[in-house]
Amino acid sequence: MPAPIRLRELIRTIRTARTQAEEREMIQKECAAIRSSFREEDNTYRCRNVAKLLYMHMLGYPAHFGQLECLKLIASQKFTDKRIGYLGAMLLLDERQDVHLLMTNCIKNDLNHSTQYVQGLALCTLGCMGSSEMCRDLAGEVEKLLKTSNSYLRKKAALCAVHVIRKVPELMEMFLPATKNLLSEKNHGVLHTSVVLLTEMCERSPDMLTHFRKLVPQLVRILKNLIMSGYSPEHDVSGISDPFLQVRILRLLRILGKSDDDSSEAMNDILAQVATNTETSKNVGNAILFPLLQTDHNAVQRHRSTIVDCLKDLDVSIKRRAMELSFALVNGNNIRGMMKELLYFLDSCDPEFKADCASGVFLAAEKYAPSKRWHIDTIMRVLTTAGSYVRDDSVPNLIQLITNSVEMHAYTVQRLYKALLDDISQQPLVQVASWCIGEYGDLLVSGQCEEEEPIQVKDEVLDVLEGLLVSNLSTPVTRGYSLTAIMKLSTRFSSVNRIKKVVSIYGSSIDVELQQRAVEYNALFKKYDHMRYELRWCSTHSLLTGGRTRSHLNETGLVANLGLHSLTFMYLQLCANDLLDLLGGHDVGPVIQTALPTKPASAGGELLDLLGDLSLSGMPSMNGLKIEFTFERSNPNPNISVITIHASNTTEADMTDFVFQAAVPKTFQLQLLSPSSNVVPALNQGNITQVIRVLNPQKQQLRMRIKLTYTYKGAPVQDLAEVNNFPPQSWQ
Amino acid sequence: MRFMLLFSRQGKLRLQKWYTATAERDKKKMVRELMQVVLARKPKMCSFLEWRDLKIVYKRYASLYFCCAVEEQDNELITLEVIHRFVELLDKYFGSVCELDIIFNFEKAYFILDEFLMGGEIQDTSKKSVLKAIEQADLLQEVRVCDSLNWCPCAVHFSMPTTNKCERVSSVICVCLSSACLSQEDESPRSVLEEMGLA
Secondary structure, three states, rough: OOOOOOOOHHHHHOOOOOHHHHHHHHHHHHHHHHHHEEEEEEOOHHHHHHHHHHHHHHOOOOHHHHHHHHHHHHHHHHHHHHHHHHHHHHHHHHOOOOHHHHHHHHHHHHHHHOHHHHHHHHHHHHHOOOOHHHHHHHHHHHHHHHHHHHHHHHHHHHHHHHHHHHHHHHHHHHHHHHHHHHHHHOOOHHHHHHHHHHHHHHHHHHHHHHHHHHHHHHHHHHHHHHHHHOOOOOEEEOOOEEEHHHHHHHHHHHHOOOHHHHHHHHHHHHHHHHHHHHHOHHHHHHHHHHHHHHHOHHHHHHHHHHHHOOOOOOOOHHHHHHHHHHHHHHHOOOOHHHHHHHHHHHHHHOHHHHHHHHHHHHHHHHOOOOOOOHHHHHHHHOOOOOOOOOOHHHHHHHHHHHHOOOOHHHHHHHHHHHHHHHHHOOOOHHHHHHHHHHHHHHHHHOOOOOOOOOOOHHHHHHHHHHHHOOOOOOOOHHOOOOEEEHHHHOOOOOHHHHHHHHHHHHHOOOOOHHHHHHHHHHHHHHOOOOOOOOOOOOOOOHHHHHHOOOOOOOOOOOOOOOOOOHHHHHHHHHHOOOOOOOOOOOOOOOOOOOOOOOOOOOOOOOOOOOOOOOOOOOOOOEOOOOEEEEEEEOOOOOOOEEEEEEEEEEEOOOOOEEEEEEOOOOOOOOOOOOOOOOOOOOOOOOOEEEEEEEEOOOOOOOOOEEEEEEEOOOEEEEEEEEEOOOHHHHOO | OEEEEEEOOOOOOOEEEEEEOOOHHHHHHOOOHHHHHOOOOOOOOOOEEEEEEEEEEEEEOOOOOEEEEEOOOHHHHHHHHHHHHHHHHHHHOOOOOHHHHHHHHHHHHHHHHHHHEEEEEEEEHHHHHHHHHHHHHHHHHHOOOOOOOOOOOOEEEEEEOOOOHHEEEEEEEOHHHOOOOOOOOOOHHHHHHHHHOOO
């Protein structure tokens, strides 16, 4: 049988193949030859054949029949055989197959071989692909080698130990004694791999971490030597001495220094030195700065300027790290300066950063704003610069913030209005601006703001808002905001007719959300005009985000804790004369939900039905929820009774999102004030109170239908009840 | 580091080193997918990208892409340096390395990689140290020491009965005993030289 062709020959031949089919043919031919050679147990050429097989495996062809041959090579005495054998084992064998366990004995022998390169091969194979069983069997040998004075073997043993620990964490303890003087080595290879081993142990076990904390001074010393020592050609990379070791030490220091003041103190100076001495023009310098930046923030405060400079770096990963770190470094003292840099960054950074940066700016501003005006200005800047990248939930949060800064309302609305004149493409900006204009439009035109030039343009304001409604740039959500704002202005501006016109146009809008709003507003104009002024619209953003609104108590205290649609419904229902006649027991139509009506309602009629199904459900105390009524007549008007309800809960879980609604016969008028909260705490730990004012000009007996909705243990609950046993003193 | 791949611009795999146990089928899939992603990148794009739950660090050297997959908490900047160091090692070893060198001597490329990294971590940060180890190991492949060799006067080394013409022979064969791999085969000095192509 002729000698099998050499590896290089095969490679050359295969590369001449012009098609995939031709290549496959050559490979198959050679595989057949190799297979028969294996069958003949040919020792001389086994190495060559396995090497060829490995090449074919890399091209993507199956090579599993060579697995056992690799094991035979490993067992051979020839170094060449072992080298290829171990390589083959690493490429072809995997721990899922039992055959890999046959290696264990060979590796054990080779770990004790007289030649360090053979030992090295064994350590390398074990450290790259050793399975848990192999690791368990051979951990003792590795531990022995970790204590050797041969630095070539010691460094390999350290990394092998890392692999063993990753595979079998329980074995970590047995390597502890051997780590004792690892760091006293001069050899950089041993130092590097030792630091990797120590890092692995500290990351996995808090006890180890505490134990190794005493190494901090030593690590600091090594780092110092690296920086201070002169040029070392062996370890130099672009002017930096052994950056790989520096990075690893910094990473370990970060772990050891976390939440430990003493350690952090010890490291502070060296961290400062590393930061100042590291040239960041090359990648390698930045590579060192990276773990440095992740270390304890107090030390890092000193390097704020460096970090801020990193914001301007060209490398994307560096910019992101710098941005994250900058936000972490912001505090009450440096907020103005930091924000300036961060806003500049926001202006010029890539789109992928803008959302996170904007959120970060809002958070930081909220925490540390030196003044309300600065806060508003910062928000404005973000909205105008990166408005389209701002997160959806920012809009309601910002609105809440503005609401709470009462003295800034005039200034804010002025600035927002001006921004709107410039640019209506950024939706979050437009939404916040619309809301503010609707809410504080009177301040806008009255010129109350001393700091800015007053705007004398009522009609222009309406022009702008209407412009938003028709613009292609506005999303449906934005349109909703604008329409609501226009409506709100009807109570603040005198151009009611114009507003009425706009609102009625949108009563037949294709957008159902807009249509519904328009219809409801229309109804307000037509039937309940007198109520329009009573309604000081509260925060409405819950309708858009689906989240809960927060109640907004204004001067008259009329507003209930509901979203706008429900608010409209309730008032319409309660004040309309066509409300269900309780005493007459009229048939009532289906309850219309706050979802979409199929046709626009006429003047309030079909819209109104609070209670729907007329089933009476007993006493107001049901399922652990108790409602108590108390009465007073503190009002000068003798026809008005003031009733306070107290809702309490005897069950073991809270009742959340609690809403109380009431309906009275048509001769009465009812007004519901804001509840004290909307959570009824469990086990009578507290209650909700809500005031009801009932106007009873005809002095009739008071009856009331009540509807309670709340969430109990995650599920929505609805209860209905009729109350007709009010004491005569309450309504006479 | 989870794995390292070397592949050409035409999508041919030249080297693959996996540091975690992965099924053959999954390896093939990941290689195929990743090659596609990296080869689609334009020249000015960042060397780092996020893929699945890993960070990919890659760099192109002439016609070869060197591609490493690292964990979330790893330092990708230093990984770039690791790649560069590996290329430098190959360059020093092969002398101005090109893709063909790696194609025809893939097993040597693996040997160098295995001397430089283990379990995804650097074994030695000194270029000199790594190259020396490779050199010595290569020598072990070449040298067969047998009983018929003479002791060198230093009593530590074996040496060939030198002919004055062939200095290279003596320098190659003169290896310290403590790291020599002893062959059991019965070989004459001449057959050894023949094997090495020197006789």
